[in-house]
Amino acid sequence: MADPVHLKGMTWDHSRGFDPMLATSAAYGEAHPCVTISWEKRSLQAFADRPIGEMADAYDLMVIDHPHVGEVAGSGLLLPFDGQGRDDDLAALAAQSVGVSHPSYEFDGRQWALAIDAATPVAAYRPDRIDEAPTRWEDVLTLARSGEVGFALIPINALMCYLGLANNKGFAVAEGDRLMAPEHSVEILEALREIVALVDPRCLTLDPIGIYEWMGRSVDAPAYSPFGYGYTNYSRDGYCRFPLVFADAPGFGDNGPRGTVIGGTGIAVSARSAHREIATDYAFWIAGAECQKGLFFEAGGQPANAVAWDDDACNAASRDFFRNTRQTLETAYLRPRHDGYMGFQERGGDLVHACLRGDASVAATVDRLQSAWEDSLK
Numbered sequence: 035m036a037d038p039v040h041l042k043g044m045t046w047d048h049s050r051g052f053d054p055m056l057a058t059s060a061a062y063g064e065a066h067p068c069v070t071i072s073w074e075k076r077s078l079q080a081f082a083d084r085p086i087g088e089m090a091d092a093y094d095l096m097v098i099d100h101p102h103v104g105e106v107a108g109s110g111l112l113l114p115f116d117g118q119g120r121d122d123d124l125a126a127l128a129a130q131s132v133g134v135s136h137p138s139y140e141f142d143g144r145q146w147a148l149a150i151d152a153a154t155p156v157a158a159y160r161p162d163r164i165d166e167a168p169t170r171w172e173d174v175l176t177l178a179r180s181g182e183v184g185f186a187l188i189p190i191n192a193l194m195c196y197l198g199l200a201n202n203k204g205f206a207v208a209e210g211d212r213l214m215a216p217e218h219s220v221e222i223l224e225a226l227r228e229i230v231a232l233v234d235p236r237c238l239t240l241d242p243i244g245i246y247e248w249m250g251r252s253v254d255a256p257a258y259s260p261f262g263y264g265y266t267n268y269s270r271d272g273y274c275r276f277p278l279v280f281a282d283a284p285g286f287g288d289n290g291p292r293g294t295v296i297g298g299t300g301i302a303v304s305a306r307s308a309h310r311e312i313a314t315d316y317a318f319w320i321a322g323a324e325c326q327k328g329l330f331f332e333a334g335g336q337p338a339n340a341v342a343w344d345d346d347a348c349n350a351a352s353r354d355f356f357r358n359t360r361q362t363l364e365t366a367y368l369r370p371r372h373d374g375y376m377g378f379q380e381r382g383g384d385l386v387h388a389c390l391r392g393d394a395s396v397a398a399t400v401d402r403l404q405s406a407w408e409d410s411l412k
Contacts, residue, residue: 036068039309041316043095047075048243050151050267051097051299054335058320061329069312071095078241086302087111094307095317097299098147100138101379104371107141113303113310114144115317123318127339130323133363135338139300141371147300148321149338150330154366155191155198155261155294156359157281158268160249163257167281169291171225174260174284178232184249184256186242186263187230187390189383194295195261196222196386201293201367202285208370213407219400223389230390238391250274260284263297266336269353280355282362292365298338378410 043059045051052075059071074093089096090111106112115124124145128136132152139147157167164182168174177183187195200207205218213219230238234256240248242262249255250268255276261283268278282291301320303313319325323341331337331348342348343356369375382403389399 039069039312041069041071041094041307041309041313042092043071043073043097044089044093045073045075045097046299047077049334050265050336051075054320054330054333055097057329057333058325059316062316062319066312069316071316078243090304090306094304094309094313096302096304097150098302099297100147100300101369101371101375103139103141103146104375105373107144107146107373110305112146113305113307113314114146115148115303115314116145118314120314120318123322126323127318127321130340132338132340132343132360133366134296134368135298135363138296138298138368138371139302147302148317149298149300150321150326151299151336152338152343152363153263153265153297153336154283154359154363155194155297156264156283156291156362157258157260158246158249158262158264158278159258159281160255160276161279162276167258167279168260168284169282170288171284171286174258175229175232177258178229181232182257183229183260184233184237184240184245185259185261186240186245187237187387188239188241189387190379191241191262191383192226192238192386192390193379193383194297195226196382197367197369198261198283198294199225199286201295202289203293204289207367208407211408211411213404216400216404219403220396223386223396223399226386226390227392227396238387246278247274250276250278261294264336264355264359266331266352266355267334269355270351277353279353279358281358291362294362294366295369296363296366298336300338372411374410374412378406381406381409 045055055073086106135149135152159167199222246268267273301317323339326337326339327342327345385402388394
């Protein structure tokens with residue numbers, strides 16, 4: 035009998051991030067009796083902020099955010115998935131990517147993680163309160179004036195709304211040394227300030243989970259959210275008191291659902307793992323179509339594989355979450371990933387948030403965002 039192998043993994047603290055890792059690890063262990071995989075979890079904010087370098091020594095497997103890949107690509111911390119003798123498997127995953135989920139983990143010609151979870155800001159609504167989701171921004175404003183709109187606006191989500199609305203309008207974003215044309219930046223910030231003045235101030239303190247918890251469990255919650263990283267959990271029977279229906283994000287005029295900022299997660303293997311081949315095999319398996327549309331989804335995961343997004347059973351169990359939001363995800367924007375971007379994301383979120391709170395003028399915020407962007411490129 036082969037010697038026992040134990041792998042350690044780190045993921046994020048939500049049932050969507052943790053439960054499918056436990057379920058798939060148990061199934062992998064049953065198929066490979068000498069292998070056990072244990073998982074630890076960290077908060078959503080720590081998930082976004084904790085440097086991968088701090089985890090690569092302690093864990094074999096890491097669930098990561100794609101904006102980190104630029105700062106680790108040349109560090110030797112992660113094992114690239116290309117060059118491991120699995121080129122056919124890698125090509126299959128690339129062909130089955132929803133939107134840019136798979137290529138979001140490619141940087142400098144190497145594949146640093148495999149997409150296992152796909153998300154982008156989409157709309158959500160309470161079907162017991164409104165019949166359908168607005169598709170045009172002017173209709174969102176009308177609904178907001180009646181007190182029926184709320185959405186996640188903590189700093190990181192405020193920045194994602196700023197970038198997403200700009201991309202919806204077709205504005206050039208993060209090209210070269212200019213974050214955005216000043217007049218375009220002004221237009222977007224003013225649009226956000228207009229709707230923020232119409233929603234409950236608590237939105238400035240909530241992330242998407244907080245919004246969906248509010249909408250899904252409280253009688254007097256907003257009936258509609260125009261932007262929030264989607265969570266199929268809240269559209270499944272039994273998860274919350276008032277199951278939500280997710281829909282494509284609204285657009286300005288007839289721009290339709292496009293430009294929201296892709297998120298999701300990928301699974302990476304530490305280059306320092308003593309069992310890199312086994313860790314790699316597990317990663318390819320959970321990113322593959324059969325696991326994604328089956329056990330991964332059934333355990334509460336939100337797949338990144340298009341086969342799962344097309345699957346009738348996955349859609350039936352989530353009030354057509356995947357079909358209803360597919361166009362938004364397929365047209366989502368891939369944010370910059372250069373070494374230095376994460377610093378901009380932290381500063382930029384605080385700057386936009388201060389502007390939406392009324393603690394900074396639009397003009398000053400435009401200048402400070404541009405300065406933060408320039409600093410990230412140095």
